[in-house]
Amino acid sequence: MLQLSVLRENPNEVIERLAVKNFDAAELVPLILKLDEDRRAVQNEHDSLLNQQNTLAKEVGDLYKKGMKAEADDLKNKSAALKLSSQTLNDKLSQIEESLHQELVKLPNLPSPKVPRGKTPEDNEVVHQEGNIPALYDGAQAHWELTSKYDIIDFELGVKLTGAGFPVYKGKGARLQRALINYFLDKATEAGYKEIQPPILVNRDSGYGTGQLPDKDSQMYHVGLDDYYLIPTAEVPVTNILRDVILKTEELPVKMCAYTPCFRREAGSYGKDVRGLNRLHQFDKVEIVQVHHPDNSYEVLDEMVAHVSALLRALQLPFRILRLCGGDMSFGSALTYDFEVYSAAQKKWLEVSSVSNFETFQSNRMKLRFRQGTDKPQLAHTLNGSALALPRIVAALLENNQTAEGVILPDVIRSYTGFDSIS
């Protein structure tokens, strides 16, 4: 959620910058400012009525103490009239506040100046690429063929148990999952992130805090009986740990990481992109989250990008980094870098990580603040990134490292798996 103060001070700049995200705020911004003005006017009126009521109530008390019952009863009548009109104003005030809030949450976060204009993924800017695209041998297969050939991931069995997009990992496949999770968590811990094991069901407040609610609720699985949501990413419970918290400056930065399964309904995505591990309803992911002072959050974003790069480098996967264009960015992000690995048999770049700075967009929603000395509390910046999402990493590892004799695993993961190859 954008801060009202920003809208008040630079309404035109807000409109211009949102245009980079292809969001037309030309009507919404003035509407919000009008509601804001109304709110303050009504609140002033309401305040002064309450003030009169408070004064009257005190006078009534004094009169009773002095035994002047008749005068007191007189004032009571006056007070009753005041109460009626202040109630009306109060209703009006809540009404305005509600619609103000309703309109305000419609505004996406402002893109940082670095964000390129553009509408589609083609307009994303490739800022870095490294690693060699492997030349595969003649009989090379896509990962969904390899997984069934070696019996390590069973998609059909998942359909039997649950439905499409819920694969069953078996034997070395299951072991590889566990190995990657441990490896990623160890690396995050080395980098100073505190490991968290959060709930994977969250309530509405949490969903709202990170920005999934109210708009993207159709992308989350919902447990109706208890009104809980299955998390689409660990970002939701982990960032919400600090909801309604005022930190001391010395406590910044807060660095947390977590492994969780993630659940996404992926409503509306069909076709060949969903083949095999490419798009699942349940998948494993290690997430890194930082809460930072606004002054250097962009340096921290670079640091997180470097962390993810190091992981992919260690796994010897060819990858590239994209700076997302305005049209491809998420609602709440100010700047996002996507990581894609090249999966050689599919001959496709697959997104395996997304690292974003949300600036104060999330912290404003969840009242996540810090205090410098005895100053007023100030909104912190929140950042997060996948480090990493497993399925497409597994897909690329299988496809890129396949030989006629089997899949050869990269060195760094072997001490975690306990085996060197899958055959």
Next chain:
RNA sequence: GGAGAAGUGGCAGAGUGGUCGAUCGCGGCGGUCUUGAAAACCGUUGACCUCACGGUCCGGGGGUUCGAAUCCCUCCUUCUCCGCCA
């Protein structure tokens, strides 16, 4: 699931209808003293809206009253005991 108790400021804990936004303590911050520190002493110390005046907030919501942290209803949460259980 059954029975009972409780939810007040960073923590601890008073307050049960009328200057209570809230006593006191601890912690925090500032100061005096000290070579420095500790101790001691003095002062200060919640959040939100508002340019300000002023207003709001004692788990959430609703109600009674001229007036509620204090009374009533309801929901939520926590604790204790019993039952069940990974």
